[in-house]
Amino acid sequence: MAFFAHQIRRGFSSSAVRNVVIKQVTIIGGGQMGAGIAQVAASTGHSVTLVDTSDDILKKSIKTIEGSLKRVVKKKFADKPEAGEEFIQKVLKNVSTSTDVGSAVQGSDLVLEAIVENLKIKQDLFSRLDKLAPAHTIFASNTSSLPISDISSATNRLDRFGGLHFFNPVPMMKLVEVIGTSTTSQETFDSLLNFSKVLGKTPVSCKDTPGFIVNRLFVPYLYEAIRLYERGHGSKEDIDIAMKLGVGYPMGPFELSDYIGLDTIKFIMDGWREMDPDNTLFAPSELMDKLVAEGKLGKKTGEGFYKYKWKLN
Numbered sequence: 001m002a003f004f005a006h007q008i009r010r011g012f013s014s015s016a017v018r019n020v021v022i023k024q025v026t027i028i029g030g031g032q033m034g035a036g037i038a039q040v041a042a043s044t045g046h047s048v049t050l051v052d053t054s055d056d057i058l059k060k061s062i063k064t065i066e067g068s069l070k071r072v073v074k075k076k077f078a079d080k081p082e083a084g085e086e087f088i089q090k091v092l093k094n095v096s097t098s099t100d101v102g103s104a105v106q107g108s109d110l111v112l113e114a115i116v117e118n119l120k121i122k123q124d125l126f127s128r129l130d131k132l133a134p135a136h137t138i139f140a141s142n143t144s145s146l147p148i149s150d151i152s153s154a155t156n157r158l159d160r161f162g163g164l165h166f167f168n169p170v171p172m173m174k175l176v177e178v179i180g181t182s183t184t185s186q187e188t189f190d191s192l193l194n195f196s197k198v199l200g201k202t203p204v205s206c207k208d209t210p211g212f213i214v215n216r217l218f219v220p221y222l223y224e225a226i227r228l229y230e231r232g233h234g235s236k237e238d239i240d241i242a243m244k245l246g247v248g249y250p251m252g253p254f255e256l257s258d259y260i261g262l263d264t265i266k267f268i269m270d271g272w273r274e275m276d277p278d279n280t281l282f283a284p285s286e287l288m289d290k291l292v293a294e295g296k297l298g299k300k301t302g303e304g305f306y307k308y309k310w311k312l313n
């Protein structure tokens, strides 16, 4: 019965749009995630337009992409540095930048948003884009915590709207969560799944529930590690070592929190607590609140749980 309902939900799209093969991609937001997605899409032959609010930000995004491509090439073309340099130039040619969303979405098969985690700002953006983008264009959000259906509700293309959630660092992490809402058409969902595979990623299908799969398990784990430390049950360093050597995680919870950004993690948890205040899994952490209030957001600001000699772009 559940399967039947699922088929009905996805099978009869209100739009006449068929399976879209995604070739031209517009990515809104040139931060860590947006730049990472742009890099991977351009590396797999897509024509990418990266959009942000200023040329300065976009210059930094391109620098991030170049830096990351150099790391990829060092491994992939270890014995053929010239082929590696050629690959970098080819990928960079596939990326253009723009501060004008209106022109950037023309001809686009997919508009993927990776901007600030603020529902109103995302809704405003998509409502605007809905009027500017071609009819066939699929919209997707890389939100890590907001319901996709709340974002898509600002548009008139509910059947051509889904979630594509990537992981940091995008060039290295193999997973993409593909999220369909109750109104996402089967064609759109399939296009997003196929796109993820063409990027060389492994997609998993997710329902539009808070945190999808990964963050719903992962963010409470990070918070519990912080609370463990607050209760004096272990030092940050020992907790990090324990999780790396005890269960084989590549980074401990404090290193990883700093890597992702404390503001991002706190934002996710605060949102869930608002929705479900009695759930003890969503309890706050005084230390986390204090660090974020002080602007100690992790690697990107030079300090979080640990201090860093350098900042991310």
Ligand code: CAA
Residues within 6 Å of the ligand: 068, 069, 071, 072, 074, 075, 144, 166, 167, 168, 169, 170, 171, 172, 173, 215, 250, 251, 256, 260, 264
């Ligand atoms: N671009 C390209 N290559 C990269 C890279 C990047 N950004 N980061 C790492 N690499 C590659 C490089 O080849 C690098 O070698 P060089 O340093 O010589 O360039 C190689 O990986 C090894 O990297 P490191 O020495 O820095 O360390 P590592 O072996 O630990 O790998 C890591 C780095 C891949 C980040 C690994 O530590 C890891 O997997 N960490 C966990 C990351 C994670 O959990 N991410 C999910 C976060 S949750 C999220 O994103 C969702 C959300 O919504 C909050």
